[in-house]
Amino acid sequence: MKALRNLPGWETTLVVLVVVALLGGGVLSKDFLTGQNLSFLTANFSEILLMALTMTLLVIVAEIDLSVASILGLCSAVLGVLFAAGVPMPLAILAAFVVGGLAGLLNGLLVTRLGLPSLAVTIGTLALYRGLAYVLLGDRAIADFPQAYTNFGFGTVPGTLIPIPIALGTVLAVVTAVVLHATPFGRSLYAIGANEVAARFSGLRVERTKLLLFVMSGLMSALAGIVYTFRFASARGDNATGFELGVIAAVLLGGVSIFGGRGSVVGAVLAVFLIGLINGALTIVDVSNEILTIVTGLLLIGSVLVPNLVARVQAARQRRRLRGNTVSP
Amino acid sequence: MTRSDPAPATPVTPGLLTRLLRAREAGLVGLLLLVTLGTAAINPLFLGAGSVRDLFLNVAIIALLVVGETIVLLMKHVDLSISSVVGLSAFLTGSLFATHPDLPIPLALLFGLALGTVLGAVNGLLVAYGRVPALVATLGTLYVFRGVTYAVVHGGQINASNLPAAFLGFGTGSVLGIPNLVLLVVVIMLGFGAYLGSWRGGREYYALGSNAEAAVLAGISVTRRTMTGFVLSGAIAGLAGVLYLARFGTVDATAGTGLELQVIAAAVVGGVSINGGVGTLFGAGIGALLLGVMGSALVTLRAPGFYQQAIQGALLLGAISVDMLVARRTAKHLQAAPDHPGRTK
Numbered sequence: 001m002k003a004l005r006n007l008p009g010w011e012t013t014l015v016v017l018v019v020v021a022l023l024g025g026g027v028l029s030k031d032f033l034t035g036q037n038l039s040f041l042t043a044n045f046s047e048i049l050l051m052a053l054t055m056t057l058l059v060i061v062a063e064i065d066l067s068v069a070s071i072l073g074l075c076s077a078v079l080g081v082l083f084a085a086g087v088p089m090p091l092a093i094l095a096a097f098v099v100g101g102l103a104g105l106l107n108g109l110l111v112t113r114l115g116l117p118s119l120a121v122t123i124g125t126l127a128l129y130r131g132l133a134y135v136l137l138g139d140r141a142i143a144d145f146p147q148a149y150t151n152f153g154f155g156t157v158p159g160t161l162i163p164i165p166i167a168l169g170t171v172l173a174v175v176t177a178v179v180l181h182a183t184p185f186g187r188s189l190y191a192i193g194a195n196e197v198a199a200r201f202s203g204l205r206v207e208r209t210k211l212l213l214f215v216m217s218g219l220m221s222a223l224a225g226i227v228y229t230f231r232f233a234s235a236r237g238d239n240a241t242g243f244e245l246g247v248i249a250a251v252l253l254g255g256v257s258i259f260g261g262r263g264s265v266v267g268a269v270l271a272v273f274l275i276g277l278i279n280g281a282l283t284i285v286d287v288s289n290e291i292l293t294i295v296t297g298l299l300l301i302g303s304v305l306v307p308n309l310v311a312r313v314q315a316a317r318q319r320r321r322l323r324g325n326t327v328s329p
Numbered sequence: 330m331t332r333s334d335p336a337p338a339t340p341v342t343p344g345l346l347t348r349l350l351r352a353r354e355a356g357l358v359g360l361l362l363l364v365t366l367g368t369a370a371i372n373p374l375f376l377g378a379g380s381v382r383d384l385f386l387n388v389a390i391i392a393l394l395v396v397g398e399t400i401v402l403l404m405k406h407v408d409l410s411i412s413s414v415v416g417l418s419a420f421l422t423g424s425l426f427a428t429h430p431d432l433p434i435p436l437a438l439l440f441g442l443a444l445g446t447v448l449g450a451v452n453g454l455l456v457a458y459g460r461v462p463a464l465v466a467t468l469g470t471l472y473v474f475r476g477v478t479y480a481v482v483h484g485g486q487i488n489a490s491n492l493p494a495a496f497l498g499f500g501t502g503s504v505l506g507i508p509n510l511v512l513l514v515v516v517i518m519l520g521f522g523a524y525l526g527s528w529r530g531g532r533e534y535y536a537l538g539s540n541a542e543a544a545v546l547a548g549i550s551v552t553r554r555t556m557t558g559f560v561l562s563g564a565i566a567g568l569a570g571v572l573y574l575a576r577f578g579t580v581d582a583t584a585g586t587g588l589e590l591q592v593i594a595a596a597v598v599g600g601v602s603i604n605g606g607v608g609t610l611f612g613a614g615i616g617a618l619l620l621g622v623m624g625s626a627l628v629t630l631r632a633p634g635f636y637q638q639a640i641q642g643a644l645l646l647g648a649i650s651v652d653m654l655v656a657r658r659t660a661k662h663l664q665a666a667p668d669h670p671g672r673t674k
Contacts, residue, residue, distance in 0.1 A: 033515055064464075110646065119407070120603045124645040127590050131639025138635050220650050238634075245472055248465075258462055290479030297472030300465060301455060308460045 010255040014270035021274060025281035032284055039161040043154065045276040046165035046231065047072060047224040047240060049269065051247045052254075053169075053176045054217040056268040058118075059251050060180075061192045061210060062260025063111065066122040068221045069243035070129035071103045073236075075225030077133040080142030080235025089149060097222045103129055104218020108211040118214075126244070133237040142235040153230025172220075177265035185209075193260030215269045220291055249300035250275055275299060348626025357599065359614045361622060368626040375629045382508060386576055388621035389514040390415075394592045395599070395613045395648045397562030398523045402596055403525075403534040404558050405541075405605025406456060406463035411566040411592060413474035414448050415585035418476055423487030423580050430493045437496065441571035442564050448474060449563015452558070472588070476583075482582040489578035500575030510572050518566075522610040523608035532559060538605025594645040595620050602652055619646065 025032035032038075034270025051068045058065050075096040082092035103125070110121045157167050180186035192199045192206050200206050229235045254271035279292050369376045392412055401408040417443045425440060426432055432630035448470070455466035489497060502509050533554050536544040545551055574580055599616025601608030623644075624637060 018357045110650065114650055115657075116649055117603060120597075120649050121646065123590065123593065124642050124649065126642070127594075128642030128646065131636070131642055135633075135637040135639055137560050138633070198592055246467065248468070252465065284377055290476045292474050292476075293479065294476035296636045297476060298468040300472075301461060301469035304465050305455060312460075 007224065011264065011267050011270060013265060014254070014274060018274050018277060019063075019225045021277040021281060025284060026282055029284045032281065035161040035220060037280075039156060039163055041280040042166050042273070042276065043231070043266060045246075045272055046163065046169055046282075047228050047283050048243060048246045048250060048276070049166065049169040049215045049244070049272045050172065050220055050224045050227065051217075052250045052268050052272050053265065054175055054213065054220040055247050055251045056254070056256050056263060056265055057176070057180065057189060058213050058217055059248075059258065060189045060260060060263050061161040061213060062196070063118040063210060063213070064122065064258075065104075065107060065118065065214065066244050066246070066248075067103070067107060067125040067129055068217060068224075068247055069240045070126045070133070070222035071218055072131045072228060072243065073133040073241065074103060074136075075100045075222040076229045076235045076239045077136040077237050079229050080299045081136050081192075083235070084142050087196055089146060094227055097219060100218045100220075100222025100225065101215055102218070104215040104221070106212070107218065108214030112207040114210050123234060130237075130241070133239075137235065139237070143233055145230060145233055150230050150233045153227060153233065159239065165231065173264075173269050180265055189213075190261055193262070220225060245300065246275065246296060249296050249303070252325040253299055253303040284305035345537045349357055354600065354612050354615060357612065357619055361615065361619050362621050364619070364626055365550040368622075368629055370468075372629050375412055375626065380625065380629070384621055384625050385511045386508055387509045389508070390569055390576065391588070391591055391595055391621065392614050393514045393517060394566060394588065395570065395595050395617050396518055396610060398557045398589075398592045398596050399532055399601050399608060399610055399613045400521075400525070401463070401562045402593075402601050402603060403538045403608060404555060405538040406555070406558070407467065407593070407603075408452060408463065409467040410448070410452060410470040410474055410590050410645050411562065411569075411640070412585045412588035413471050413478065414450070414563055414566035415570040416580075416582070416587055417448070417474050417478045417481075418444050418567040419574040419580045419584050420482055420582070422571050423491060423574050424481075426496060427487065427491040432493070433495055434499050437457060438568060438571050442567075443567070445564040445567015445570070446560055447563070448567065449560040452563060453556035453559035456559060457552040458560035467491065470493070475586075479582045484582075487574070487580040490561060492574070492578060496564055496575060497578060510576060513572070518614055520608055525610055530554075530557070535606050538607075560596055582674040584654075590645070591620065591641060592617075594648070597652065598632060598644060598648040600652070603649055616648075 008038075022033065055065060055068065078099045079092050079096045082095055083089060086097070107118070107122055107125055110116050111118045123260070132322065152164055154162050156162055157164060179187065188199070188204050188209060191202070191204060192209060218273060225239070228239055232239075250271040251263075251268050252258060253275065254263065254266075254268035256268055275296065282292060282295065345618055365376070366642055374380060394415070398411065422437055423446060425437065436473055437608070450462075452470055455461045455470070456463045459466070504512060515616055521531075523531075525534065533549050536549055537546065537551060537554055541551060544554075570585070573585060577584075595617035596608070596613045597603055598617070598619060599608070599612035599614065601613050601616075620641070623640070627636060627640070
């Protein structure tokens with residue numbers, strides 16, 4: 001799999017693309033590059049940013065979690081129902097984390113104990129957790145959260161225009177990057193993704209690692225659910241439906257290989273910003289939501305297809321070169 | 330899904346259970362009868378003529394889609410985009426009728442087939458030639474096709490009043506008491522059942538899903554077969570879109586959303602393995618029927634609609650877990666000495 005991704009500089013390319021998206025937005029509208037607008041725009045992908053961090057780790061070990069947006073919705077519903085029942089907010093938030101962790105644990109147990117493909121498991125739990133969110137809330141919405149908490153959702157870091165959830169996501173991204181790129185645990189993830197059998201033989205605890213990652217993914221989705229609930233000051237069963245696509249698109253576009261064993265946190269984070277900015281720029285030119293859906297879908301396909309095609313072209317060239325060599329001694 | 334037997338004479342041994350599970354279809358039929366009779370005992374209306382007819386009409390569309398999904402699952406791939414193909418096909422067929430009210434019904438069916446073929450070919454090209462994993466490719470096209478539908482629909486809607494009476498009659502009519510749609514789907518299922526069971530092309534899907542390398546060595550063109558599988562899945566979904574329009578008469582941009590989950594659940598519950606190479610259309614059809622019966626049983630028993638999705642997800646998880654356990658047990662029987670690296674029990 002010699003591909004575009006292996007070349008050092010996919011992250012650099014993404015940085016260039018982010019700058020191009022910024023400039024493009026600026027050309028489209030002079031209001032695009034104002035701090036206010038960018039602050040507003042980035043706040044919109046807070047949850048995707050958070051969930052993309054744990055998704056990066058999962059995809060590196062060649063697993064996937066399609067249930068993240070449903071866990072987000074379920075935790076949002078738990079938070080809303082408990083708050084409406086008069087439970088103190090800190091306890092309701094704790095309960096949301098517990099539910100998210102348990103949801104991730106169920107995913108992880110089904111994958112590691114039964115050896116089921118994570119794709120199949122998390123398609124099932126995507127429906128199950130979303131269904132449970134509806135069971136809890138039906139089509140009701142819980143609003144009227146205390147101002148102190150909703151401020152956390154749509155406030156900015158004092159003295160700056162950085163939305164609080166994005167600041168939180170950035171801190172967590174740094175932590176994730178350090179764990180992935182500078183600890184033995186992080187290195188072991190690459191080993192597992194590159195060759196699971198070899199990793200097992202070298203004594204890595206593959207099952208335990210994967211279980212841990214699924215639980216982390218559940219906890220992160222719970223955090224995203226709490227952020228989403230406060231950002232929109234509304235807990236609903238259908239909160240963030242379909243967000244899993246955005247998360248996976250960002251992770252793959254960020255250079256994390258769907259086949260496992262390759263990728264970086266920086267790439268995934270840059271891709272989240274890139275997709276967010278493209279969407280923001282397109283919204284300015286009044287491109288409707290349906291086009292955004294198409295663009296995200298195409299980015300998802302393209303981020304896997306293009307490296308594959310590049311790899312094939314390179315392989316063909318290599319073969320021709322070799323053939324050429326045999327002709328001329 | 331617990332059942333309390335009136336104290337069986339002997340406890341059910343694992344061996345018997347395994348045998349039952351292996352005869353997957355037999356077990357499914359038994360469960361089907363149990364759910365049907367149990368619900369009817371509580372509420373006799375469940376087996377009323379009208380409700381049975383509605384049930385079969387609802388199952389018909391899922392059962393048709395299961396045919397295409399089974400072909401793809403057999404190859405160890407997955408097609409998540411079928412719901413979007415159904416939506417686009419239903420809406421475009423409706424628009425076609427709105428502008429050409431005198432369009433013959435067979436032509437409308439052909440149009441759906443052709444549209445589905447094109448969309449399926451997109452998936453096939455991505456997976457077979459672009460080497461994009463089917464999950465990524467069809468998750469992408471699920472959104473792209475749905476986005477195209479939104480763009481075409483532009484907040485509009487097709488209503489029964491836009492459709493010619495003949496077409497609506499086709500959707501609601503029946504022959505000898507059997508609804509047209511059900512008849513059509515049964516004929517298609519029988520045809521594909523024969524194709525998958527005893528035609529060379531049909532058997533190749535099994536070969537591909539069981540062992541791709543061996544299939545190559547056996548001289549099967551993997552790319553061509555994969556392409557064909559996705560094209561068939563798309564074409565069937567396109568046809569299902571026309572039937573969806575005939576059945577419901579009202580279609581908006583969200584038509585068919587979420588169908589892919591029900592279809593995959595039906596196939597897996599019916600014994601089609603998500604790991605490829607295992608499953609029959611008969612089983613998949615029974616799986617679709619079972620899920621349909623459970624759905625309407627819930628409605629009959631006054632369970633809130635909000636429970637539907639959770640139950641579907643739980644069923645899917647249960648089915649794949651059972652599937653895996655059975656597969657492992659079978660593998661253990663086949664292997665005298667398991668020499669797998671991994672956890673030592």
